Amino acid sequence: MENIHQHEPKKVFLETFGCQMNDNDSDRLLGFLKDIEYIRTDKPEKADLIIINTCSIRDKAEQKVYSTLGRFKELKKENPGLIIGVGGCVAQQEGATLLKRTPHLDIVFGPHNVHKIKELLNEAGNKKRVVATGFNEKIDDDEYAIGPSADGIKAFISIMRGCNNFCSYCIVPYTRGREVSRKSADIISDAQRLASSGVKEVSLIGQNVNSYGTSGGGDVSFPELLRKIARVDGIERIRFITSHPKDISEELIYLFKDEPKLCRHIHLPVQSGSNSVLKAMRRGYTREEYLSKIMLLKRLYPEISISSDIIVGFPGETEADYEDTISLLKAVRFDNLFSFMYSVRPGTKASEFTDHLPLEIKSERLHLLQELQKEITFSRNLELVGKTLEVLVEGQSRIDPNEMTGRTTCNRIVNFTTEARGSGSLVDVVITNASPNSLKGIHNERGNICS
Numbered sequence: 442m443e444n445i446h447q448h449e450p451k452k453v454f455l456e457t458f459g460c461q462m463n464d465n466d467s468d469r470l471l472g473f474l475k476d477i478e479y480i481r482t483d484k485p486e487k488a489d490l491i492i493i494n495t496c497s498i499r500d501k502a503e504q505k506v507y508s509t510l511g512r513f514k515e516l517k518k519e520n521p522g523l524i525i526g527v528g529g530c531v532a533q534q535e536g537a538t539l540l541k542r543t544p545h546l547d548i549v550f551g552p553h554n555v556h557k558i559k560e561l562l563n564e565a566g567n568k569k570r571v572v573a574t575g576f577n578e579k580i581d582d583d584e585y586a587i588g589p590s591a592d593g594i595k596a597f598i599s600i601m602r603g604c605n606n607f608c609s610y611c612i613v614p615y616t617r618g619r620e621v622s623r624k625s626a627d628i629i630s631d632a633q634r635l636a637s638s639g640v641k642e643v644s645l646i647g648q649n650v651n652s653y654g655t656s657g658g659g660d661v662s663f664p665e666l667l668r669k670i671a672r673v674d675g676i677e678r679i680r681f682i683t684s685h686p687k688d689i690s691e692e693l694i695y696l697f698k699d700e701p702k703l704c705r706h707i708h709l710p711v712q713s714g715s716n717s718v719l720k721a722m723r724r725g726y727t728r729e730e731y732l733s734k735i736m737l738l739k740r741l742y743p744e745i746s747i748s749s750d751i752i753v754g755f756p757g758e759t760e761a762d763y764e765d766t767i768s769l770l771k772a773v774r775f776d777n778l779f780s781f782m783y784s785v786r787p788g789t790k791a792s793e794f795t796d797h798l799p800l801e802i803k804s805e806r807l808h809l810l811q812e813l814q815k816e817i818t819f820s821r822n823l824e825l826v827g828k829t830l831e832v833l834v835e836g837q838s839r840i841d842p843n844e845m846t847g848r849t850t851c852n853r854i855v856n857f858t859t860e861a862r863g864s865g866s867l868v869d870v871v872i873t874n875a876s877p878n879s880l881k882g883i884h885n886e887r888g889n890i891c892s
């Protein structure tokens with residue numbers, strides 16, 4: 442009886458901020474921790490280990506980390522054996538400063554050091570405070586030894602890390618290092634393993650997937666990698682994110698024609714509609730070049746859905762520059778848009794610019810742009826009413842248990858009525874209603890049920 446607690450697994454509380462790369466790092470982190478018998482808890486007060494996986498892409502990321510860490514100070518007092526760690530991009534940037542400023546913090550580790558968590562925990566267990574922010578120019582085999590976890594029928598596979606683009610506003614090349622591709626064989630074996638555990642849809646992720654294969658272990662081009670994944674039995678759908686407009690090739694554009702497993706959606710961040718802002722951002726393309734790629738995609742695939750990212754209020758952005766962005770939104774009519782106010786990232790080129798805009802102007806411009814986009818998104822959704830779309834069924838709708846929910850190949854959420862109850866199948870749904878952020882429909886039972 443008295444030994445009952447000895448076999449209790451240790452518990453980790455993990456909080457993740459930021460992008461899909463961070464989600465993927467957290468996923469790998471949990472895999473490495475599972476190997477040493479940690480289980481996850483959603484209660485920090487029950488945890489033996491607390492980790493915050495941080496993001497520094499925008500805003501006052503550092504302050505957010507310090508205030509989050511503040512919440513755990515008391516817990517450490519109550520339980521001196523508790524280990525607290527900070528990972529991710531803020532950890533990479535701040536390094537030892539984080540330890541200095543936070544006496545109750547034990548471990549700081551950057552994105553290249555996720556796989557070292559076991560060693561770091563050993564050191565912390567020996568009452569050492571450790572910083573692991575070294576960069577690794579290659580990808581070691583053991584970094585991705587624990588493949589991505591299968592969370593239901595969809596999963597993410599990281600195909601590369603880092604970025605060589607150095608857009609003038611962006612912190613990523615400094616926190617995630619130079620671009621390195623994983624070996625295609627490792628990516629395929631991740632996809633095969635996921636497929637055998639029931640995953641139907643994989644999303645390939647990287648900061649700039651179009652340049653996959655040009656660095657590190659990448660031994661095939663990105664379109665070739667997509668073709669190889671399409672041949673994996675059981676994988677029914679493939680998505681990829683993020684594509685850089687300057688690197689998207691005609692070969693990739695034409696691949697949508699030959700490869701039905703490729704979802705009819707592309708995320709193509711434009712950032713601004715003004716040529717002078719694009720130049721100052723160092724994006725490597727003009728408004729005209731961007732628009733011509735969009736028009737080719739729309740001409741070849743009228744049903745394709747296109748989403749994008751925009752930054753408003755970049756240093757020196759004039760009223761006319763902003764109007765160029767508004768007119769680009771009207772010309773393209775994105776299906777979905779993620780828009781942000783420019784925020785200074787220390788160490789980037791743009792942080793040296795002197796013509797920063799006042800907050801009121803940035804926030805006014807963002808507000809107007811978002812209002813316009815809301816209308817466009819809604820009207821793009823309305824255009825789908827009456828159409829029959831293929832949906833990957835994800836499960837019961839949380840809002841109405843009589844309905845099932847899933848996503849269309851063009852990345853819309855659809856709630857629909859059906860006799861069938863299983864998830865993981867591809868079904869045809871007739872769209873009957875559109876709301877600003879989702880669709881409603883009826884399963885077309887006579888239609889094709891693929892699996």
Ligand code: 5AD
Binds near residue numbers: 499783786
């Ligand atoms: N300020 C505002 N937005 C930014 N992004 C990246 N860096 C910044 C910054 N300094 C946005 C870009 C990018 C998205 C992931 O975040 O739009 O595409």
Ligand code: SF4
Binds near residue numbers: 608611
């Ligand atoms: Fe940042 Fe530009 Fe690289 Fe995207 S392409 S991660 S915006 S530097």
